[in-house]
Amino acid sequence: MRATLLGTGTSSGIPLIGCECAVCQSSDPRNRRRRTSIHIETDTVHIQVDTPPDFREQALAYRIPRVDAVFFTHAHADHIFGFDDIRRFNTMQKCVIPAYADAATLQDLKRIFDYITTEAIPGFYRPQIDFRTLTTEVQVGDVRIIPLPVTHGPKPTYGFCFEHHDKRLAYVPDCKTIPDATLSLLEGVDVMILDALRHSQHLTHMTVEESVAALQRIGAPQSYLVHLCHDLDHAALEASLPKGIGVSYDGQQIVLT
Amino acid sequence: MRATLLGTGTSSGIPLIGCECAVCQSSDPRNRRRRTSIHIETDTVHIQVDTPPDFREQALAYRIPRVDAVFFTHAHADHIFGFDDIRRFNTMQKCVIPAYADAATLQDLKRIFDYITTEAIPGFYRPQIDFRTLTTEVQVGDVRIIPLPVTHGPKPTYGFCFEHHDKRLAYVPDCKTIPDATLSLLEGVDVMILDALRHSQHLTHMTVEESVAALQRIGAPQSYLVHLCHDLDHAALEASLPKGIGVSYDGQQIVLT
Numbered sequence: 001m002r003a004t005l006l007g008t009g010t011s012s013g014i015p016l017i018g019c020e021c022a023v024c025q026s027s028d029p030r031n032r033r034r035r036t037s038i039h040i041e042t043d044t045v046h047i048q049v050d051t052p053p054d055f056r057e058q059a060l061a062y063r064i065p066r067v068d069a070v071f072f073t074h075a076h077a078d079h080i081f082g083f084d085d086i087r088r089f090n091t092m093q094k095c096v097i098p099a100y101a102d103a104a105t106l107q108d109l110k111r112i113f114d115y116i117t118t119e120a121i122p123g124f125y126r127p128q129i130d131f132r133t134l135t136t137e138v139q140v141g142d143v144r145i146i147p148l149p150v151t152h153g154p155k156p157t158y159g160f161c162f163e164h165h166d167k168r169l170a171y172v173p174d175c176k177t178i179p180d181a182t183l184s185l186l187e188g189v190d191v192m193i194l195d196a197l198r199h200s201q202h203l204t205h206m207t208v209e210e211s212v213a214a215l216q217r218i219g220a221p222q223s224y225l226v227h228l229c230h231d232l233d234h235a236a237l238e239a240s241l242p243k244g245i246g247v248s249y250d251g252q253q254i255v256l257t
Numbered sequence: 258m259r260a261t262l263l264g265t266g267t268s269s270g271i272p273l274i275g276c277e278c279a280v281c282q283s284s285d286p287r288n289r290r291r292r293t294s295i296h297i298e299t300d301t302v303h304i305q306v307d308t309p310p311d312f313r314e315q316a317l318a319y320r321i322p323r324v325d326a327v328f329f330t331h332a333h334a335d336h337i338f339g340f341d342d343i344r345r346f347n348t349m350q351k352c353v354i355p356a357y358a359d360a361a362t363l364q365d366l367k368r369i370f371d372y373i374t375t376e377a378i379p380g381f382y383r384p385q386i387d388f389r390t391l392t393t394e395v396q397v398g399d400v401r402i403i404p405l406p407v408t409h410g411p412k413p414t415y416g417f418c419f420e421h422h423d424k425r426l427a428y429v430p431d432c433k434t435i436p437d438a439t440l441s442l443l444e445g446v447d448v449m450i451l452d453a454l455r456h457s458q459h460l461t462h463m464t465v466e467e468s469v470a471a472l473q474r475i476g477a478p479q480s481y482l483v484h485l486c487h488d489l490d491h492a493a494l495e496a497s498l499p500k501g502i503g504v505s506y507d508g509q510q511i512v513l514t
Contacts (some may be wrong), residue, residue: 013313015317017313017316017342017346018316053312053341053342054313056269059274082338084310085310087269115334121410121411153378153380202380203380204380
């Protein structure tokens with residue numbers, strides 16, 4: 001199983017438009033972060049998690065060859081507004097693509113992308129989606145996907161654990177707290193990728209310190225911070241972290257064999 | 258008055274994801290087209306037309322310093338799904354930003370971006386927009402904006418004519434036919450930018466041939482084709498066009514003095 005981090009930045013991305021700070025002006029490519037999403041693949045299946053507005057640029061930059069299923073963590077702008085570009089994969093693959101999310105997120109997606117479910121208009125090119133309500137774990141090809149409910153403001157929000165053979169990678173990009181029941185699902189995970197917005201407190205995102213504490217409790221052999229804002233310089237942050245915890249970057253690949 | 262073409266491609270952009278054609282693989286930067294939008298500025302005002310999913314990348318690439326008003330041509334995916342990134346300009350400018358569109362387009366925008374108009378959620382960062390129904394011409398700073406109704410499938414669709422002192426630039430990115438009443442509004446325009454999807458027929462977009470015929474009828478001293486698909490190579494298309502008609506490209510600037 002291979003994971004590619006297509007984007008690792010918070011909802012505004014880094015650089016922030018019009019920002020002159022050292023991180024936004026940095027020449028370190030790891031400080032350029034599109035909106036957070038991840039692509040999971042095995043030899044037989046490709047799974048896309050979230051479709052940020054940047055999804056087309058991400059698919060081009062990292063040469064995503066196909067999408068067999070889309071999973072949505074939640075319905076915030078930075079995770080959904082590239083959904084229309086899934087239609088290109090419909091065309092290439094000549095098939096409808098399933099999109100999985102909890103009921104409330106699906107309801108938001110259907111409201112926002114109403115043209116996907118309404119009657120076809122001649123000459124109008126749209127995604128062909130099979131919306132599927134995610135209530136428990138599901139199998140897509142040779143990958144088992146376990147939903148991980150977390151808290152992140154009023155909207156229901158999930159991370160996902162991807163299991164392939166005996167390896168497990170968990171991805172929780174937007175999160176303030178991890179309920180105990182979800183922590184139980186994370187026991188023995190091999191790779192853990194977790195929200196860490198900045199050092200100062202935020203109502204709906206973990207700070208670096210909160211994230212590090214949670215990662216140490218989970219105890220995965222490899223852990224990475226994701227969904228960073230421009231308060232955090234890649235190299236400086238990485239140098240400050242405990243052993244086994246790294247900072248994700250756009251285009252990073254994690255291979256589990 | 259200065260116009261910057263932030264994007265000049267059709268709804269899929271060029272290159273198309275996963276496409277191996279000569280245009281999508283071209284090394285000519287003019288064959289790389291984000292989704293169509295334009296930024297109009299004078300010494301005192303900045304006007305953004307449409308917010309494609311690529312809007313953040315466009316604002317960064319062409320260093321858009323401010324946005325005093327947004328105008329929407331219509332509510333298709335490739336013209337609206339970057340709207341959330343306007344919030345950065347709210348932060349920088351410390352003010353609400355007006356968004357102008359016809360009533361049906363505003364209704365779509367309010368449905369899709371419902372979180373802009375509903376009650377504020379603590380910790381949730383969103384655009385601050387004053388939605389304004391566009392029924393006739395309006396003044397924004399020292400620019401007069403004249404709506405140009407055109408046909409483009411079932412959704413109401415507009416182009417806009419921007420008038421500053423005695424100069425006029427008209428921008429009609431999505432269009433199958435231009436009604437006579439709109440042609441009258443285009444009389445004496447200095448720069449005309451018009452939809453030209455490809456050579457083969459399309460139900461809701463002009464072909465190159467239809468666009469050239471319309472541009473010759475309008476008779477602007479400078480005309481440009483926009484909203485191109487990957488059937489069209491920039492250099493080859495430009496070489497084939499009548500005098501006075503060019504092919505737009507991402508980042509192109511047109512100055513009217």
